Amino acid sequence: MARPPNVIILVITLQTLKTSAYPSGNVQASCASMEPNHNVSAQSSQAPYSLEVSNTTYSIGENITVTLRSPAGTIFKGFMIQAREVKGSTPLGTFIISSLDVQTLTCTTSASAVSHTSRINKTSIVVTWVPPSSHTSNIEIRATVVQDEYKYWKDIRSPKLTHSGTGGFQLLAPAFSQLLFSTSALIFVLLKL
DSSP: OOOOHHHHHHHHHHHHHHHHOOTTOOOGGGTTTOOOSSSSOOOOSOOSOEEEESOSEEOTTOOEEEEEEOTTOOOBSEEEEEEEETTOOSOOSEEEOOSTTEEEEOSSSTTSEEEESSOOOBSEEEEEEEOOTTOOSOEEEEEEEEEETTEEEEEEEOOOBEEOSOHHHHHHHHHHHHHHHHHHHHHHHHHHO
16 A cells, blocks of 8 residues: 655654754753764764863862864764763753853753754864862763764763862851951950950
């Protein structure tokens, strides 16, 4: 039995939509897996892209610059970046963007991931990661990078970020020191009376 032409057109249209995935980068559906919906598997070869961080330690109140780049100049069209515990699967912290090529995504919380806004060719992007206020474990920045509709690399990782444990105290230390000095001076004055 022959299929009606509009059923065939519908199937072709749906398949095209599925393999086109998310050209606008609005990929919340991929937050957990960090996999594009392209009906192909990730490349198993070494990725021609790298994730660089401005510091390998982090503390509360200290932003980390994250750069996704292609050292060889290989273009990419899409990406997703998250920060996760080294052996974790939950996005942590928030991202700040400063380019029209990048948008924030709400995966676990607002701005907990970033992705592309279009499939325009790119060789690098820069974002800022803000650590969570109550997290002290080792963290990695992770990326999935889409070179084209049929070729992507998953699980590209930055160097490990180690919590330095000093951010919050550094912010309070000057005030605490001043309070201690003032109290000591007051006690000294009272003792002289």
